[in-house]
Amino acid sequence: MTGARDLPNPTLGPGRRADVALLLEGTYPYVRGGVSAWVHHLIRGLPELTFSLVFIGGSRERRGARAYELPPNVVHLEEHFLESPRAAEPPGDLPGDASFFAASADLHDGFRAGAGTISAALDTVVEHLVANPERCRRDFLYSRRAWKEITERYAAGAPTRSFLEYFWTVRSMHAPLFALAAAAARVPPARVLHVVSTGFAGFLATLLRRRRGSPLIITEHGIYTKERRIELLQADWIFDDERLGPDTSDVSVGYFRQLWIGMFERIGRMTYEAADSIVTLYEGNRLRQIADGAPAARTSVLPNGIALERFRALRARRPADVPPVIALIGRVVPIKDIRTFIRAARLVIARRPEVEAWIVGPEEEDPDYAAECHELAAAGDGREGRIKLLGFRGVDEIFPRIGVNVLTSISEAQPLVVLEGFAAGVPCVATDVGCCRELIEGTDAADRALGAAGAVVQIADPEATAARIIELLDDPARWRAAQQAGIARVERLYTEELMLQRYRDLYRASFAPGTA
Amino acid sequence: MAGIGFLLRRNLQSNSYVGLLRAYAVAAVVGSGPWLISMGSLLCIGLYSQHVGRGTLVVTQFLGAVTHLMALSLIVAGLLQLVLVRFVADRLFDKRTSDVFPNLVGAMVCVSALGGVIGIAESLAFPSGTGPVRALYVAGFVALGNVWLLTALMSGLKRYLGVLLVFGLGYLAIVGLAGPLARFGLAGYLLAFVLGQGAMLVGMLALVRRDYPSPRRVSFEFLSPKAAHYDLAAIGVLFNVAVWADKFVFWSNPVTSVELIGPVRYSIVYDVPIFVSYLSVVPGVAVFFVRIEADFAAAYDRYFSAVRQGETLQELQRLRDELVVSARAGLFDILRVHGTTVALLLLLGTPLIGLFGIPAIYSYLFKVDVVGVGFQTFLLGIFTVLFYLDYRRLVLWLCAVFAAGNISLSLLSQALGPRFYGFGFAVSAALTAALSLQALSHRLDRLEYETFMR
Numbered sequence: 001m002t003g004a005r006d007l008p009n010p011t012l013g014p015g016r017r018a019d020v021a022l023l024l025e026g027t028y029p030y031v032r033g034g035v036s037a038w039v040h041h042l043i044r045g046l047p048e049l050t051f052s053l054v055f056i057g058g059s060r061e062r063r064g065a066r067a068y069e070l071p072p073n074v075v076h077l078e079e080h081f082l083e084s085p086r087a088a089e090p091p092g093d094l095p096g097d098a099s100f101f102a103a104s105a106d107l108h109d110g111f112r113a114g115a116g117t118i119s120a121a122l123d124t125v126v127e128h129l130v131a132n133p134e135r136c137r138r139d140f141l142y143s144r145r146a147w148k149e150i151t152e153r154y155a156a157g158a159p160t161r162s163f164l165e166y167f168w169t170v171r172s173m174h175a176p177l178f179a180l181a182a183a184a185a186r187v188p189p190a191r192v193l194h195v196v197s198t199g200f201a202g203f204l205a206t207l208l209r210r211r212r213g214s215p216l217i218i219t220e221h222g223i224y225t226k227e228r229r230i231e232l233l234q235a236d237w238i239f240d241d242e243r244l245g246p247d248t249s250d251v252s253v254g255y256f257r258q259l260w261i262g263m264f265e266r267i268g269r270m271t272y273e274a275a276d277s278i279v280t281l282y283e284g285n286r287l288r289q290i291a292d293g294a295p296a297a298r299t300s301v302l303p304n305g306i307a308l309e310r311f312r313a314l315r316a317r318r319p320a321d322v323p324p325v326i327a328l329i330g331r332v333v334p335i336k337d338i339r340t341f342i343r344a345a346r347l348v349i350a351r352r353p354e355v356e357a358w359i360v361g362p363e364e365e366d367p368d369y370a371a372e373c374h375e376l377a378a379a380g381d382g383r384e385g386r387i388k389l390l391g392f393r394g395v396d397e398i399f400p401r402i403g404v405n406v407l408t409s410i411s412e413a414q415p416l417v418v419l420e421g422f423a424a425g426v427p428c429v430a431t432d433v434g435c436c437r438e439l440i441e442g443t444d445a446a447d448r449a450l451g452a453a454g455a456v457v458q459i460a461d462p463e464a465t466a467a468r469i470i471e472l473l474d475d476p477a478r479w480r481a482a483q484q485a486g487i488a489r490v491e492r493l494y495t496e497e498l499m500l501q502r503y504r505d506l507y508r509a510s511f512a513p514g515t516a
Numbered sequence: 517m518a519g520i521g522f523l524l525r526r527n528l529q530s531n532s533y534v535g536l537l538r539a540y541a542v543a544a545v546v547g548s549g550p551w552l553i554s555m556g557s558l559l560c561i562g563l564y565s566q567h568v569g570r571g572t573l574v575v576t577q578f579l580g581a582v583t584h585l586m587a588l589s590l591i592v593a594g595l596l597q598l599v600l601v602r603f604v605a606d607r608l609f610d611k612r613t614s615d616v617f618p619n620l621v622g623a624m625v626c627v628s629a630l631g632g633v634i635g636i637a638e639s640l641a642f643p644s645g646t647g648p649v650r651a652l653y654v655a656g657f658v659a660l661g662n663v664w665l666l667t668a669l670m671s672g673l674k675r676y677l678g679v680l681l682v683f684g685l686g687y688l689a690i691v692g693l694a695g696p697l698a699r700f701g702l703a704g705y706l707l708a709f710v711l712g713q714g715a716m717l718v719g720m721l722a723l724v725r726r727d728y729p730s731p732r733r734v735s736f737e738f739l740s741p742k743a744a745h746y747d748l749a750a751i752g753v754l755f756n757v758a759v760w761a762d763k764f765v766f767w768s769n770p771v772t773s774v775e776l777i778g779p780v781r782y783s784i785v786y787d788v789p790i791f792v793s794y795l796s797v798v799p800g801v802a803v804f805f806v807r808i809e810a811d812f813a814a815a816y817d818r819y820f821s822a823v824r825q826g827e828t829l830q831e832l833q834r835l836r837d838e839l840v841v842s843a844r845a846g847l848f849d850i851l852r853v854h855g856t857t858v859a860l861l862l863l864l865g866t867p868l869i870g871l872f873g874i875p876a877i878y879s880y881l882f883k884v885d886v887v888g889v890g891f892q893t894f895l896l897g898i899f900t901v902l903f904y905l906d907y908r909r910l911v912l913w914l915c916a917v918f919a920a921g922n923i924s925l926s927l928l929s930q931a932l933g934p935r936f937y938g939f940g941f942a943v944s945a946a947l948t949a950a951l952s953l954q955a956l957s958h959r960l961d962r963l964e965y966e967t968f969m970r
Contacts, residue, residue, distance in 0.1 A: 162826025
């Protein structure tokens, strides 16, 4: 890390405020990744606005150093952590605040009753939480009312489960919320709140929106609750209830996993209800947000864009003929389903032995999976060495040398690598996830008229993937048409300038009159 | 997802219901066993001496000195007894057995130093010309303090038989040596006592060392803030202060006491009735001890195992009820058995007390005292249950109430006159017992809340 990244955090003086407060959960400026890169571009692309950053992390010890150099229009950076130190000694007999628990009970009943029923109760809960977060936390941890509430809901909802597990699940689920309530009191004011996920950052945004009335924008790249759900289904720290009796309706997901998943769904709903504008990258995610409780009228699609110049320049470096090389550019992790790519590549090479297949991306994140992929790529049947894992490489070096950009992910939002490939003149074969179909085939009629920039296949289908790749490689005319469609689409619809202009407009519209 | 880097982790409270050895709880009760043996033996010496007609003053001086030594040494040892036993229990739970012996030695160094200083300070106030008596008094102080420490530790380690054997043999030796050494007067009696205590000390030390060998000699880790529960030190001191407060009140008042050797005083009206009445607790304590060790400990284990193993709340409530029933049964047994004992003693009271050479007019005080020690035993039973559930802070408060009550009410009883002697002790024990029972019942009623949320 460079010295500049270890500088002290910029801090807004008392009474001052930024134009935009960005609430960031586990991302910018400490963790690298797609969302972080996007945030960085957004801030740099709107130099006329000032930003304050509110980072939410697990614990201070695991935060790490800044991964990005802060642009000069970041005027404030503060960090909050979900793990709050435990009080050394529980206080004595604590009855608990009656009105807080009454409102909390209303809120939880409202969750159960369905959408549109939580607003009033939520306001009362938020009022208590923000006014005195420490007392609320102590009441939750130690008071008799909290005990009554927990045991009553246990008796009503889970009387046959492990009480120990129930108790600690409830505690662990709620503890971070009190830490966020304490954080809400300290976040400096801003003309507009912008949160880049639901989840814990979304909860903090909800508290701030309801307490301060500043307009709230949500941008979701991936759908937080959906990704949490996948993570929780795989988490091994959750106690799997082995006492699932014959009476259990949903045996596929353990009860305690369901509690966790349910919490994130509820937080998602609270955040959507509090938001003034709910933005996502493509139509599929917008529909998902509506299904998860987002009021449809406040949703909109605002796709990401890329910096064209850099990739345009790469087109000149392409050879005259289509290179017999296919590549998957992405991290070597299960969600990218590298194994399907390798299987498809073997099928392609079986038909076209001169073809090479590259996997370009870092392998550190999941070493076990990377090892499996190496093993599968090297499996000997006369094609040794045709399938290569190259590790992390700059895309500028890769795009001019490949014929087809392949994406076999089982989950994506709006993969920029597809657009970057288009801009560099590379057609794409991608799975039907996220907005890959929209990127390759187009959205509205005008867009579709530009033609297909490649092909879309179902997930985990190496045969179809191989077939579509071979069709492109075997037919130069088809390949050129796909290339031209990709270039036209990205230049018309997916430029960074377009995205920045749309956010500039969105922010401007959110600034309440008289706050300029 | 938005590059989410942190895991959702369960911040499971460490150790909150890990079943720590609650051995020190039992130690408190078992501790009274050796003490009773001591009292019984001393009374035997007294009776025997009277019987053979040896110098009554010397014997009275001896008994007074030993009683005084016991009171002070119990208070001094109380400072570290429970702290050490809890420390050892925690280390054994961590499987660090080699920490036991060096920390015992460390505690013995502390008790010896403290006992030595107090003993020397007291003996300086002895009349002149009593050099050997002074030396033996200090030696006795140090030996007794260490014997109490070892007794508590061995009880905590559940070496009950070893403790009883050592005490039996030790006091047999004291009684046996008292005969031949009697001709040297007070110094002779004290020498017999110190030799016997020394032998007990060595014996118990050897037993502990055999079971818990260690390459290290001494350690004071038991005092470190990380390992020690200082509230147990306060409890140990306050409880012994509370138990002895009325005696000190009567010893310090010239109207109710006489000087034996300097600061060592004796109250003819007060001492014998109360010490004889202490013997009456034997049946009640024995029954309660069996109950606690058998029924209650098992119910306790069942409850906390069920908590750890993730039973349903309904099941926990059922096991809580069982735990309450067994605690209630144990405490009720104290009342029942002690009540029976008291009834018998009250019937036999006057002739019995005559046996000890106390004028019949004091049998009234004796009757008050047997009721008082009954409440004290009951209180001890409640403390045992509270210790099991680790309500140290509560026990500390109750000990403070008992101490304050016993001091103030004993002073009041002196002011009110002989008809009220003993009531200070009995009433304060009864009040504290009632208060403790109320507190215990409150805690047990909502044990699950206390288990999870406290």
